[in-house]
Amino acid sequence: MRPRPDAHLPGERTMLGYYMRLALKSFRRNPGLTALMVVAIALGIAVCVMTITIYHAMSGNPIWWKNDRLYAVTMDSWDPNEPHDKKRPDLPPPQLTYRDAMRLYASDIPEHKVVMYRAIGVIAGGTSGGRPERISMRVTTADFFPMFDVPFLYGGGWRRDADDPPEPVIVLSREQNEKLFGGENSVGRTVRLNDREFRVVGVLDEWAPQPRFYDLNTGSFDEPEDVYIPWGWGPSLQQLSAGNTNCWKPEDLDTFEDFLASECVWLQMWVELPTAEARERMQAFIDAYWAEQRALGRFQRPKNNRLSNVAQWLEAQEVVQDDNRVLLGLAFAFLAVCLINTVGLLLAKFLSSAAISGVRRALGASRREIFAQHLVEVGVIATAGALLGLALSWLGLYGVRALYDTGIPGERGGIQALAHFDAASVVAALVLAVVSALAAGFYPAWRIGRVPPASYLRSQ
Structure with missing residues (x-):
């Protein structure tokens, strides 16, 4: 019985390492298409993370641990x-x-x-x-x-x-x-x-x-x-x-x-x-x-006569207005558009290399292994998009701070005080990019795994 080609690979300790190697080869074959996908993901992530960062700062409760102890008095x-x-x-x-x-x-x-x-x-x-x-x-x-x-x-x-x-x-x-x-x-x-x-x-x-x-x-x-x-x-x-x-x-x-x-x-x-x-x-x-x-x-x-705790007070005074919620929704809608475009690009990229996948299938690779290989490729693209999106987000927030600069040393106010990255923003950007891109790449990876290898072998 002929051994499967993926069973023992020289120089690779894990299948994940092998899939990473295949992903890099795929990127070299289609650098322009790969770059386009990375940029599409990065733009969606940048807009979304910028909006989330400001919205999170606006909607947060800065003294949450005392929320049910502190009350604003109004009559x-x-x-x-x-x-x-x-x-x-x-x-x-x-x-x-x-x-x-x-x-x-x-x-x-x-x-x-x-x-x-x-x-x-x-x-x-x-x-x-x-x-x-x-x-x-x-x-x-x-x-x-x-x-x-x-x-x-x-x-x-x-x-x-x-x-x-x-x-x-x-x-x-x-x-x-x-x-x-x-x-x-x-x-x-x-x-x-x-x-x-x-x-x-x-x-x-x-x-x-x-x-x-x-x-x-x-x-x-x-x-x-x-x-x-x-x-x-x-x-x-x-x-x-x-x-x-x-x-x-x-x-x-x-x-x-x-x-x-x-x-x-x-x-x-x-x-x-x-x-x-x-x-x-x-x-x-x-x-x-x-x-x-x-x-x-x-x-x-x-x-x-009212005693309003901190959360009730912030809500009653409309600190977060409807316009801010609309902007947050639009940011996620823009991310969705970018991901939909990425799905199309991934599908085109994977189908263009379907013959290679067909050969691997004919040599013994299972559908699940073909799916995993392409999902790893999507993960690499997603990580690159996340890092670029994070950099673009930082530049965008820097621009917001510069735009709202009062010109007085040490003085900040309004939205300028909110436009700052923190550890939570960085983690959110990475998680959002990888999860959303993997979700977008699920269908193209599944689709390429379902391609019958015989049709491609006859054409070679």
Whole structure:
């Protein structure tokens, strides 16, 4: 009985190695067609991976481990005659009035509680000798740091009793500390903020949650603030909000005190409720306050008091919009078109070498071995397409970052902050390319394995 030609191959330890050798020979026979398939796969992968990378960053929950502990507090104190958002009338305003925030903050139910807003200031000092610069700052209560698991490089936050009356203490971002003190441990040193001296008590480590879930009003994907100061400095310095301030009621706002007593919504409030029982108690507390204020003539709209966890909050605020989902679908559709073209090219390539497969079949190779041989060839093409697609994806994301560059050193915002590869993106690109290309190559490989060898042998 004649031995099968694939049983013992000189110089090859495995059939896989033999199939790889055959694949390389096939590539040399049809280099143009092979390159065309690699490029087709790479383009589909590049577009798809770029879109997935940005979509994943936009739709992620940056503090998922606390999703069922952190809750955004909202109440519908808006105009009785029309909703805050006419397109989504069921939603309350995303922020609170000063008086409502202060009353709810007085509750001792939450484990941690935060009232805050974004502001703008001018900072100077440090050892760098730089000129005063305009910076963003967050006026917040002390629980901001432990509540949101904010990491510190040096020092820490301030105590609760430093909120009001406010102590002249400040927390710097890592980037701001680099600018002012060259990255040194600046705890205990002083800076001047809005012509007042503040003592540095902490410097943050790298921290840039995407989306910036705790305040979506000024940009869901903007960088966190440069500095953080105790809550009491807001009213004390009459520091206006640099975020969204929405008012519905005609009021005389001649002084800052008038503004604090107004129906304008401009403050964000979050609470940490570790148990379902704490959540129920907090909801009851909010509802009781709503009923009290309604009896006094406020809150004339239907009751709409909400405690939204992080995932619910991101969904309600439409951080990921329908347009983004459409783009994701189009990216996969483009990948499908590229793979369909690849199927046609593979079929043409395999059928052009069907005579060689027919000879191997006649010499004893089984259909399964012919199928495996061509599937290995598809795998090599897929891997090459994945690597090229990964390179094109990186170039595409680099282009996105350059396109949205603000021109200010160290400042990133919006989509630019999302256009970054991570390990998950690399793995996803490789897996997506290989799996999709193997799926596309399954039919051509199966088809060539079904070709009767006799017809090709007669033609040789």
